[in-house]
Amino acid sequence: MANIKLELVELRKEFGELIAVDDMSLACEEGETMALLGPSGCGKSTTLNMIVGLEAPTSGDILIDGQSVLQVPPGQRNVGLVFQDYAVFTHMNVRRNLEYGLRVRGMARADIDREVAKVATFLHLEHQLDYKPLELGASELQRVAIGRTLVTNPEILLLDEPLSNLEAEMRNQMRRELRRIQAETGQTIIYVTHDQIEALSLAHRIAVMDFGQLKQYDTAHNVYHYPDNTFVGSFLGNPPMNFVHGQFGHDGNRPVVAQNGSIIPVPAASAGAVSDGADVIVGMRPESMMLAEADDPEAFTASVIAVEPQGPETVLTARIGQSDLKLVVETGTQAHEGAEIAIRPDAELLALFDAASGVRFKA
């Protein structure tokens, strides 16, 4: 295991009555990209501000390279923050913006010029150095914002919603750019976003937050495929994970979840120690279900109520009991509105949650 770069230990921030960050603990390895993902107001920006030192935590600790940095002022933590609205100084040209952090640090002129030239080349800003920020486009501005942070060579690069101000095409381009920066510099990057696609496409690890609580912290793959709770399941994925409420039980030997007479067979492995009669929620990803033969023992039946072709894929909406499910299937699949279909969920990816707490039953 690589070195732990950043560690949060029961980090907590209260604003009066409001608990913005609720005893959050996690560790981030050197050279890794970590995404803090969650809806607006979940505490991810507050967490970011505490890491860089703009907010003081109520309790808990922040360790960088194993050292507590709580007493270290923001400028000396050796972390760089790229702000959501760029925070580029409009009264200075690009060059002055890029060298600002180095000038404040009192670096020698020749060194400043060298570092700025290096960063400008790296971010393809060589030809924009003498422009004023207002003359630049959004993605150039974003690169200036990243550049003025990168030039100071921070231990950890933090980005606050870096793509939210860009248009779709620019966003893809910038996403590639960020991946390139990560690959070429080996920077440890922490990345705040409310966009799950961004998190999934950029981050090695994702910390999913809601109402100040860390809901799950795992690799991007695991967070997506094995959500710890219904919140994570519903927050990631588009369309999100399907949830069917029901009672756990057995149909003969086979574990099932029943709702209004409809039954969904669930794999024994996912059921773990769930007792019969327990209120549970079955979670199934739209793309982890496939159409099956009617006599498939692992399948359940549902009636199609909507068919929405979206190019190569089609989103089917099917009803089982009182729940609607969305399935992503290949376009051309024989299913039409009103038809009864057999659906076989991927046994590996089906998740069973406790209905009251929303927490996944562990096998």
Place this chain on the structure above:
Amino acid sequence: MGARKFGPGSAIGLAFGLLFAVFPLFWMVSTSFKPSNEWVTTPPVWVSENGTVTNYLVILWPSVLLEQRGGLGQYTEEGEVTAQRATESDAVSGAVADFLTKSAWQSIRGSIIISVLSTMLSIVVGFMAAIAIARYRFGGNVTPFFILSGRMFPPIAIAIPFVVMFSAPGIEATDSYWGLILAYAAVTVPFSTWMLKSFIDELPQEIEEAAMMDGMSRWEAHIKVTVPLIKGGLIATSLFIFILNWSEFLFALVLTYTNVETIPVKLSKYFSATSGQQYGIQAALACVSIVPLVIVGFFIQRHLVRGLTLGAIKR
């Protein structure tokens, strides 16, 4: 985009508005050059044919005037002063002599010192208060409102407590420059705080945070980053506060006696039971008093326009 047509209707409307706004100014300038017998006449004298700078000499260089006229008596309209009348109106002529021999320089100097220093004080205090409120939510919702409450009653209501406080033994701030400077700063801080707060609110906080990330302390960030970025707003606010202080009358009247005098107080002394109604002299001093503001305004108009278009890029 086609320019909207500027028809005769708008021209007339504009001319009327302009006339309405500028006429008092015209009358002030015109009166300041009139000899005393044309100040109040029916029909009025619009522009004097016997224009004179006597009024200006009275307020600026009375000694020149006294030399020219060979004494006070000739200036007063009674002509030859008889011994009899001189005795009768001893008090009056004493006062007349006072206002004719004492130039307005003391009040001009007083106005400049007090307005400049109190404006600076008000801006410094107001800026710090505005930062505390805008950036650190100091005092929640109550404090900003409390600061404003100083302006919520007629000035006379706080002028009297000021007199009482300033007269207290050990303080003795009446009739002093610093007393009036403090009083002016106190009553203008609500304005400077609220105006500067609105400019600071316009500026994204991230700009200062970025400076802090680069190693500046909070103070440094606010002084080296916030101040230059709201420069236009600072200048506009300073001018606004300066005008308030420059034209303030009530506090200056009740808090000063003889040592300290400001232009508005001096102006009032040309219209009193003892001095008579010296409209021409009053107008001359009024004309002199607007000169600094016109000059300052001319040089900073660029900033006044830019005062509202500041800050960093927002989405």
